Amino acid sequence: MKKQPDRLFAQPLAQVPDFAFNEDVVRVFPDMIKRSVPGYPTIVENIGVLAGQFAQPHSVLYDLGSSLGAVTQALRRHVQVEDCRVIAVDNSSAMVERCREYLHAQDSMFQELLPVEVLEADILGLEFQPTSLVALNFTLQFIQPEQRLELLTRIRQALLPGGALILSEKLRFEDVEQHQLLGDLHIAFKRANGYSELEIAQKRSAIEKVMLPDSLEQHRERLLAAGFSKVVPWFQCLNFASLIALP
Numbered sequence: 001m002k003k004q005p006d007r008l009f010a011q012p013l014a015q016v017p018d019f020a021f022n023e024d025v026v027r028v029f030p031d032m033i034k035r036s037v038p039g040y041p042t043i044v045e046n047i048g049v050l051a052g053q054f055a056q057p058h059s060v061l062y063d064l065g066s067s068l069g070a071v072t073q074a075l076r077r078h079v080q081v082e083d084c085r086v087i088a089v090d091n092s093s094a095m096v097e098r099c100r101e102y103l104h105a106q107d108s109m110f111q112e113l114l115p116v117e118v119l120e121a122d123i124l125g126l127e128f129q130p131t132s133l134v135a136l137n138f139t140l141q142f143i144q145p146e147q148r149l150e151l152l153t154r155i156r157q158a159l160l161p162g163g164a165l166i167l168s169e170k171l172r173f174e175d176v177e178q179h180q181l182l183g184d185l186h187i188a189f190k191r192a193n194g195y196s197e198l199e200i201a202q203k204r205s206a207i208e209k210v211m212l213p214d215s216l217e218q219h220r221e222r223l224l225a226a227g228f229s230k231v232v233p234w235f236q237c238l239n240f241a242s243l244i245a246l247p
């Protein structure tokens with residue numbers, strides 16, 4: 001389980017393939033996401049804290065698009081509620097395999113953690129159980145735009161009264177200047193974290209067709225259309241934000 005630095009895009013590639021959550025990405029993912037997403041450690045830790053306020057006894061907490069289970073681990077660090085369990089779901093077999101290893105390691109270090117199940121599955125086909133907390137931490141942006149409303153509607157229907165969805169995403173901005181400024185500052189963030197111009201450019205072309213960010217207004221409207229009653233942004237750093245959506 002050695003963590004490696006992300007050098008995936010450091011050498012010039014004749015053709016940059018579309019970004020996929022494969023074994024190469026899994027090997028460097030903790031380093032990649034921390035150096036690419038401003039505020040990521042703060043968001044992950046505080047999802048645990050927020051979950052502590054919404055989690056209800058005898059219910060399920062979902063971590064959808066769990067990758068290596070960073071959010072699942074935060075949920076298990078912060079939530080102490082009777083008969084609660086976490087279901088982490090990801091459709092990348094490489095992610096799921098490594099996630100299970102990390103969670104076993106967490107189990108061996110701490111006692112009385114919430115039980116957890118890691119499913120290798122497509123969240124678009126998942127039958128949700130009654131849930132008090134759903135986390136979509138930088139996952140919705142990888143779902144085809146025309147499938148996002150239906151997914152959020154099914155999550156809303158599974159949410160118990162008093163529960164919440166926590167949705168974190170990279171944002172697009174409708175104001176052209178704001179979009180440009182925060183995009184440039186995000187590039188400065190990547191540079192400050194040691195990425196070269198080549199790495200930044202090649203990563204950008206790898207994700208441009210597979211990761212399609214929406215604006216805050218689009219998220220709000222879609223969440224309301226899915227049946228949520230209130231949308232409250234709780235964190236933003238540059239062009240990355242996290243929202244609480246209440247049923």
Ligand SMILES: C[S@@+](CC[C@H](N)C(=O)[O-])C[C@H]1O[C@@H](n2cnc3c(N)ncnc32)[C@H](O)[C@@H]1O
Binds near residue numbers: 067089095136142
């Ligand atoms: C940016 S990563 C999420 C990061 C993670 N939530 C965290 O906080 O560290 C997006 C994840 O969503 C997963 N994913 C994308 N589409 C999915 C789908 N339809 N069903 C399940 N997982 C999906 C990917 O395999 C990837 O692991």
Ligand SMILES: O=C(O)C(=O)C[C@]1(C(=O)O)C=C[C@@H](O)C=C1
Binds near residue numbers: 032033207
């Ligand atoms: O926007 C970018 O440049 C990113 O690298 C973002 C992002 C993400 O938000 O998930 C894309 C792929 C990796 O999962 C890590 C970070």
